[in-house]
Amino acid sequence: MEGVPESHTGWTFLTNHARVLAAIADNRTARIRDIAAHCRLTERAVQKIIADLEQDGYLSHTRTGRGNTYIIEPAKVLRHPAEAGLTVAALLSLLVHDEAARRQVLGAHPKGSDPLAT
Numbered sequence: 001m002e003g004v005p006e007s008h009t010g011w012t013f014l015t016n017h018a019r020v021l022a023a024i025a026d027n028r029t030a031r032i033r034d035i036a037a038h039c040r041l042t043e044r045a046v047q048k049i050i051a052d053l054e055q056d057g058y059l060s061h062t063r064t065g066r067g068n069t070y071i072i073e074p075a076k077v078l079r080h081p082a083e084a085g086l087t088v089a090a091l092l093s094l095l096v097h098d099e100a101a102r103r104q105v106l107g108a109h110p111k112g113s114d115p116l117a118t
Helices: 018-025 032-039 043-055 088-107
Strands: 059-064 069-072
Touching: 018 032, 018 043, 018 069, 018 088, 032 043, 043 059
Parallel strands: none
Antiparallel strands: 059 069
């Protein structure tokens, strides 16, 4: 079946919610199809994750033509008690720094933009 991501077994450091949020921070107008491909998830899983993030106030969207423009709430504090005080902005800052480093190692140019800039 084309478009179905490779399965992954075992544990990972980041949750799928963090991956989807980072993908949206990278491209606020990304289609669910593109987010799913980037995160190696199904489109249905991405739809559910976006609904979770919107329900808890981490994300909202506005309809733009046939697509969506997502708005991230950077000051929102992460949910787990062990991350008390850590904001979405801080998490995304760490992930963006890592992505820029990976691009440099791979010979690509970092985007050089703040993922939370409006």
